[in-house]
Amino acid sequence: xxxxxxxxxxxxxxxxxxxxxxxxxxxxxxxxxxxxxxxxxxxxxxxxxxxxxxxxxxxxxxxxxxxxxxxxxxxxxxxxxxxxxxxxxxxxxxxxxxxxxxxxxxxxxxxxxxxxxxxxxxxxxxxxxxxxxxxxxxxxxxxxxxxxxxxxxxxxxxxxxxxxxxxxxxxxxxxxxxxxxxxxxxxxxxxxxxxxxxxxxxxxxxxxxxxxxxxxxxxxxxxxxxxxxxxxxxxxxxxxxxxxxxxxxxxxxxxxxxxxxxxxxxxxxxxxxxxxxxxxxxxxxxxxxxxxxxxxxxxxxxxxxxxxxxxxxxx
Amino acid sequence: xxxxxxxxxxxxxxxxxxxxxxxxxxxxxxxxxxxxxxxxxxxxxxxxxxxxxxxxxxxxxxxxxxxxxxxxxxxxxxxxxxxxxxxxxxxxxxxxxxxxxxxxxxxxxxxxxxxxxxxxxxxxxxxxxxxxxxxxxxxxxxxxxxxxxxxxxxxxxxxxxxxxxxxxxxxxxxxxxxxxxxxxxxxxxxxxxxxxxxxxxxxxxxxxxxxxxxxxxxxxxxxxxxxxxxxxxxxxxxxxxxxxxxxxxxxxxxxxxxxxxxxxxxxxxxxxxxxxxxxx
Numbered sequence: 001x002x003x004x005x006x007x008x009x010x011x012x013x014x015x016x017x018x019x020x021x022x023x024x025x026x027x028x029x030x031x032x033x034x035x036x037x038x039x040x041x042x043x044x045x046x047x048x049x050x051x052x053x054x055x056x057x058x059x060x061x062x063x064x065x066x067x068x069x070x071x072x073x074x075x076x077x078x079x080x081x082x083x084x085x086x087x088x089x090x091x092x093x094x095x096x097x098x099x100x101x102x103x104x105x106x107x108x109x110x111x112x113x114x115x116x117x118x119x120x121x122x123x124x125x126x127x128x129x130x131x132x133x134x135x136x137x138x139x140x141x142x143x144x145x146x147x148x149x150x151x152x153x154x155x156x157x158x159x160x161x162x163x164x165x166x167x168x169x170x171x172x173x174x175x176x177x178x179x180x181x182x183x184x185x186x187x188x189x190x191x192x193x194x195x196x197x198x199x200x201x202x203x204x205x206x207x208x209x210x211x212x213x214x215x216x217x218x219x220x221x222x223x224x225x226x227x228x229x230x231x232x233x234x235x236x237x238x239x240x241x242x243x244x245x246x247x248x249x250x251x252x253x254x255x256x257x258x259x260x261x262x263x264x265x266x267x268x269x270x271x272x273x274x275x276x277x278x279x280x281x282x283x284x285x286x287x288x289x290x291x292x293x294x295x296x297x298x299x300x301x302x303x304x305x306x307x308x309x310x311x312x313x314x315x
Numbered sequence: 316x317x318x319x320x321x322x323x324x325x326x327x328x329x330x331x332x333x334x335x336x337x338x339x340x341x342x343x344x345x346x347x348x349x350x351x352x353x354x355x356x357x358x359x360x361x362x363x364x365x366x367x368x369x370x371x372x373x374x375x376x377x378x379x380x381x382x383x384x385x386x387x388x389x390x391x392x393x394x395x396x397x398x399x400x401x402x403x404x405x406x407x408x409x410x411x412x413x414x415x416x417x418x419x420x421x422x423x424x425x426x427x428x429x430x431x432x433x434x435x436x437x438x439x440x441x442x443x444x445x446x447x448x449x450x451x452x453x454x455x456x457x458x459x460x461x462x463x464x465x466x467x468x469x470x471x472x473x474x475x476x477x478x479x480x481x482x483x484x485x486x487x488x489x490x491x492x493x494x495x496x497x498x499x500x501x502x503x504x505x506x507x508x509x510x511x512x513x514x515x516x517x518x519x520x521x522x523x524x525x526x527x528x529x530x531x532x533x534x535x536x537x538x539x540x541x542x543x544x545x546x547x548x549x550x551x552x553x554x555x556x557x558x559x560x561x562x563x564x565x566x567x568x569x570x571x572x573x574x575x576x577x578x579x580x581x582x583x584x585x586x587x588x589x590x591x592x593x594x595x
Contacts, residue, residue, distance in 0.1 A: 197434035204391060204428040205447040205498065206420045215446070220437045 051282035088175035096183030123181035131245035166248035190224030374551035382566020435483030469497035489520025
């Protein structure tokens with residue numbers, strides 16, 4: 001079809017690019033988020049500078065935290081942060097996915113709706129309330145009914161010995177409850193978005209409900225479930241107040257999962273108001289930098305994993 | 316009820332006693348008898364009765380909403396997925412009642428299904444075809460042979476034999492549909508149900524699937540639902556015409572005959588109206 005003169009003229013006026021001023025505006029807005037991240041890191045570095053120059057890279061590996069002798073190292077905090085978050089994921093992931101599978105099934109809308117809303121409401125509870133609940137209810141209960149029996153029985157196993165009402169484990173447990181809504185809600189939506197045809201094909205080939213779910217639906221949804229896991233991990237890594245209330249605030253690498261420990265965020269929250277001098281506050285700010293490093297690494301690792309998984313089996 | 320009633324009896328049953336002998340008729344594979352179907356309280360099918368002959372292609376045609384897909388999904392009990400759906404009456408596969416059977420997995424191994432959308436599973440081409448054999452726990456040597464045989468029978472092996480480990484999603488639409496057929500025939504079903512298998516495909520891919528159906532007919536009983544009358548006329552040996560009852564809002568079987576008869580000498584005015592395009 002030959003282009004008529006009017007058509008050519010039209011094409012000249014309707015450019016695929018938006019008008020320039022609008023593009024500039026969008027560009028400015030779009031760069032705000034990365035700029036904010038950059039500024040935060042710059043300011044943190046500036047504040048932490050005395051500590052950065054004083055301790056160097058040894059700060060990350062150091063394991064003492066002594067405001068009196070001004071010896072600071074981040075390693076126990078990093079360990080506590082990563083350990084509580086990973087344990088919380090291990091606890092919450094099976095539960096979250098199981099609930100998501102049930103919620104994504106059709107039928108019996110009443111019960112599913114109620115359970116779905118209840119799970120989402122878990123996200124609306126302020127974390128300090130979780131902290132109080134964990135301090136007065138969850139911690140003592142798990143100490144009495146879970147930690148003590150287990151550590152008595154397996155006292156020879158180092159990482160299961162010496163139970164304590166405030167511990168790495170208690171903190172992980174409360175974190176698991178806190179990340180459950182994120183995990184469940186996102187996984188449920190992802191599982192619901194799996195094309196119905198896949199399920200029908202699997203059923204028509206003679207698979208049971210379980211085989212269909214395990215071999216077809218979950219593999220189709222795995223990228224999204226992984227995304228949900230990363231979101232949840234991000235929340236767990238940064239969670240401060242609830243963890244601070246139940247982790248026991250002991251700046252050491254714990255021997256047992258039932259021993260008190262500390263996380264980066266908890267140290268900052270507990271000590272920032274009391275920090276005086278130059279080096280002490282700077283070291284606390286550097287803990288913040290370490291926390292950013294941890295969360296960024298988690299996200300980068302996730303990105304790499306997703307890329308390699310997609311490359312292996314493009315869905 | 317007798318296992319293999321001759322097809323003639325059915326034609327008499329649906330009110331066509333004059334067609335007592337159908338050229339090339341073969342024994343019935345599936346007997347449908349006074350079948351009614353309900354989605355909750357809504358009736359979707361009423362008193363459907365006809366026989367599907369063995370190793371022939373039977374087409375079910377009719378306008379949208381006449382219940383042809385519902386009917387097809389009775390044959391492998393796919394309707395079990397829909398809460399509140401239930402069937403009344405009898406559908407006998409080799410004399411065994413499909414409606415009341417408890418062994419759904421065995422039924423679905425005997426009655427395979429190909430859907431409108433091919434829906435390749437998120438795994439390799441090989442694993443897609445091996446899916447049902449693995450559910451049955453076949454030894455891996457047997458699975459390996461079956462995968463190649465099924466792809467060969469589905470006329471896909473030549474195109475994919477060097478990349479069996481590639482993701483199935485990398486195939487074209489027509490190839491995916493042939494993969495779906497290979498996946499379906501891997502466990503040697505006796506009946507293949509096809510629900511609009513070509514409606515998402517281009518003409519070339521459609522021709523390939525139709526040729527494939529003619530080849531598969533020698534081994535399998537094929538039932539195809541299609542809204543495309545030309546396709547029904549091209550590929551099928553027998554045709555069932557369905558229509559929605561305007562008062563009852565349920566689907567009815569209007570006429571069932573050999574395809575040549577149904578298209579050339581329709582006995583019912585509504586059939587004639589539909590196939591001549593004055594309707595629907």
